[in-house]
Amino acid sequence: MQTTKRMLTGNKAMAEAIAQEMERDPNVFVLGEDVGKYGGIFGATQGLLEKFGDKRVLDTPISETAFIGAAIGAAAEGMRPIVELMFVDFFGVCMDQIYNHMAKIPYMSGGNVKLPMVLMTGVGGGYSDAAQHSQTLYATFAHLPGMKVVAPSTPYDLKGMMASAIRDDNPVVFMFHKTLQGLGWMDQVDESVGEVPEEAYTVPLGKANVVREGTDVTIVGIQMMTHQAVAAAKILENQGISAEVIDIRSLVPLDKETILNSVRKTHRLVVVDEDYKSYGFTSEIAAIAAEEALYELEAPVKRLAIPDVPIPYSRDLEKYVLPNAQKIADAVVKLMKE
């Protein structure tokens, strides 16, 4: 007998988590551009205005410094704001509030001021939105201490990690991938829909997920690149190569152990990122291996990421710079020959 699964898109999973937490805790509120009637450009706040009214779901002016700063000030007073930065690419107009204040006040106050807030933001490219609207900037945020930085890749995790983020007493940067929101006007990828329980639940922040076990090589991915890694693993399977795929899910805190355990098993490491290559996510994971599992490595670490160019507009150019399943599989095949 088959039970019907409850399938949700990424954006609905997020919105459900927010709604449930807003019900649980009157201090939770949402602010950002177009989060009200529009329901968030990427749908993360769909239905919230209708449910909770405009005192708890606030459309803001295009004044990111003002409204993110206001979220910090409100969090210091015990509120639990969820503030949306529409595209992560816009961080440059408000990064001071984010990294000099949100991320540092708890520390500078010796722990006396807590900032229980979530900064959520849309990331990712692949749809020809060009250099100022296609970035992930994972490492830009993860490099700076004082904020948790998470990047879930499935509707299940989007809901569960959003609930955790809201309940966390630390500032959390919650990056969601635009294409994984399952929006009607985006490319419809299968991975943007997934099973999501109706009741509230949490998925811990700071734990990587072994999404596919394997023995020959470890592929560490993040968000969209996790899905590409899984697709690569399927290609590789046909060639007799068994790839283990890890979905990092959380950049800070980083679950080193899960990676190291896998490398100790497979002795080969490939890291795939949708961010710029240098000084990035692939650098950090490779460095951890070089520092803590050097003797386990039977082949050089391989990194796939955007080759240090701004994201180009034209489709073939963008495809050229984005890693994908085939490129990952090719890299692994080459690596297996080392």
Add this chain to the structure above:
Amino acid sequence: MQTTKRMLTGNKAMAEAIAQEMERDPNVFVLGEDVGKYGGIFGATQGLLEKFGDKRVLDTPISETAFIGAAIGAAAEGMRPIVELMFVDFFGVCMDQIYNHMAKIPYMSGGNVKLPMVLMTGVGGGYSDAAQHSQTLYATFAHLPGMKVVAPSTPYDLKGMMASAIRDDNPVVFMFHKTLQGLGWMDQVDESVGEVPEEAYTVPLGKANVVREGTDVTIVGIQMMTHQAVAAAKILENQGISAEVIDIRSLVPLDKETILNSVRKTHRLVVVDEDYKSYGFTSEIAAIAAEEALYELEAPVKRLAIPDVPIPYSRDLEKYVLPNAQKIADAVVKLMKE
């Protein structure tokens, strides 16, 4: 017979380069906070107002987005602005102009718009200026493509690389270390004074410098950490360990070959940084080794950097998080036993 050497502090070396380039090229001009009468808080524009007048040396309002954006607009018109961001820590109020425009316009325009400009900024801690005034943020800038990012460590290089930066047709982020400026109100470190020829000269951007040759271990440093690495090498020499020290000087472009050549010789790698550890400079260098010189490594790569905490105020706390010569030497000794 001994000739007298011409010794200059870091700030005077920089100011001299700027003055010489301003004489060479009427399109060069300087703008920023307190760059006029004050001569730059860290002395990088000392004497320029007197020499060139207030049309070419402009004090600005505290409006970093406006005046850095203006530098971009002026550069697009063929001017060659040098714009100062007083402390790199303030990047968050103006990063959009820097990374979405300055760094991307040349690319997005298919090379049709050039932005020959220098963004210079003071970095570094060690004098209890706390979390918002002590950072280096090397990787924050170096991670984002489209700008050269340099960080010279001697008066000679400060002058020569500043001249190169001004003459470069690409945007260059020029980071100078506050303590290496040789200012009267800072800690007087020997390394802030050095020999500097009077005539104009250039030092190429993108070349690392082997500042000390050695055979047992490669220590890669940057700015202040290069000097700490040299001091560590002296400590190690007494213990019979021969350390090669590389001053990276330029984060983008990065001179991988000099590092790899050294690793191929010493088979051991230590990387020292004054920036945050994770997703940082040490990550990138370690990753390059893991990717391109894995089989050369006889011991795990060792990274020393700020352990992912905001920079604390109190002296002993700050000392605890900053790498120094003794910590480097200790790490090397431990590594040699691997």
Add this chain to the structure above:
Amino acid sequence: MSIPKEKLLWMYETMVKSRYYEEQLVEAYAEGKKPVFNIGAGPVPGEMHLSNGQEPAAVGICAHLTKDDTVASPHRPHHHAIAKGVNLNRMTAEIFGKETGLGKGKGGHMHLFDPEVKFSCGGIVAAGIPQAAGAALAAKQKGTDSVAVAFIGEGAANAGAFHETLNMAALWKLPLIVVVENNSWGISVPKTASTAISSNDKRAAAYENTTGYLVEDNDPIEMYRVSQEAVERARRGEGPSIIEIETFRFLGHFQGDPELYREKDEVPSLLLRDPIERIKNKILSEGAASENEVEQLENKAKNEVDAAFQFARESEYPKPEAALEDVFC
């Protein structure tokens, strides 16, 4: 006011060109996006922000500009680009992602750069204002009488860059003009829910040496008139201006916008006041041109657009590896 006949006709022709251009773009953009809309599909992928209805802002001021004056435009740039005289072939090729495009296919519709006529645009709200001020500063330093114009939406006037730049420009008396196109909407947020002032020309009160102008009802002739004042002030070195123009957004924020936040009758009632119709009536009623002459202008404009689309479609895509070029020169 009296407006020279050739300016009036230029404005008309340019508005027609801009409108027709975007009509073609609506169709090209829809290609490959039916029956299922997918922003990444078709010959013109990515976000697409059109300016139908907003032409008066562009032509009213560009009528006073030369090739040596600078224009910085935001995410909704086509009408400005066309009014500034950007190479239409290469602009269209860029929007189609072709090698012959202004940016060799790297920029796309939000990132059009034509240094020949000193035009640029970008996708970050308000970011063009300081860059235009920089062009104005360069003009001042070079001792020319060139001016710089930054176009923004009314939503952008609440961004920090607006204030920082106007203060600095006022202080230095830069030849900068900020044109605020008030189309009532910042995506789904109405002006009343974003802006604590009835119109942004009033914000000139916050800066000495700065004049504010308000153009009501999307009137191209009035826009022409106040722009003349503002441009002349700028050329004389008297400082910046803010011009707010009430304008109309006939389409969604971007193509594909469901516009659920907008009353159903808003656009139809705006369309009744189409500025192109109004200027055409003026031309004909004042006898500035005959029906026939007007039609010739229209045809000329349309032919130019058609040629540009043809050029774009026939151009080659860049080689994929070209993605690695042009980061540094």
Add this chain to the structure above:
Amino acid sequence: MSIPKEKLLWMYETMVKSRYYEEQLVEAYAEGKKPVFNIGAGPVPGEMHLSNGQEPAAVGICAHLTKDDTVASPHRPHHHAIAKGVNLNRMTAEIFGKETGLGKGKGGHMHLFDPEVKFSCGGIVAAGIPQAAGAALAAKQKGTDSVAVAFIGEGAANAGAFHETLNMAALWKLPLIVVVENNSWGISVPKTASTAISSNDKRAAAYENTTGYLVEDNDPIEMYRVSQEAVERARRGEGPSIIEIETFRFLGHFQGDPELYREKDEVPSLLLRDPIERIKNKILSEGAASENEVEQLENKAKNEVDAAFQFARESEYPKPEAALEDVFC
């Protein structure tokens, strides 16, 4: 105006306390920095921005605030902290980098946080304005009548955060008061070279629901009076205010500032108009207190300060490894 006697005396006592506090700090800061000045040396290292001469701004408004109102202060925070009632022992211990400090030695003089009285400060120009607006928003959402005050220097009024926040606060009628302390200088740049408006209260014209007030000549009584109006407006939900006060920077921008940019006679002439002297004269001439009572107030203030310095000096430094704590809770 008539000001309640206890408020007048509180203001005097607090100004004396603040002044005496900073005089002690001048000396403590100089320890270990002679004969060669080294910013990193001595018991109080790092940058040190003092507020001698600027006390009227702090006391004039804090006289109207309670523990539940919020104050966000910039890099020059001591007078505000003292007027807001921040724990003086722990504040001083923080400045000395001690474990008993407000931030366990992690913050220092520019980063003082006392949630007990809702006080914070920070080293980034203008960054406290939106944070204060957030406290004001929280008060509004909780339905209390608390207000939030952001202190800034006149230089900070040219930062984007000023405009963005005032627009938003005006739009939402937040109980926010921005106090602009015009001490004529932003480090070495005089107001005339940074600010394209004679005084920032005039910038209230850029925002509906917003009132501007100007306090001339560093007058604490006038500051008290306009603050009362602004605070009451805020508590009634009528929207934000901007108060600009002309004030005096008796010392350098930071300790160690050579001040070569300043005319030699500026400070001596300002010192002749020391607001503490002027309020003392008022108290005595109006008979609000006797010489004797005034002296008692002064002694009380000074004793409290001396005790705080003693507390700070006698406290322990944190363990070095404590640097790794408090990143996350």
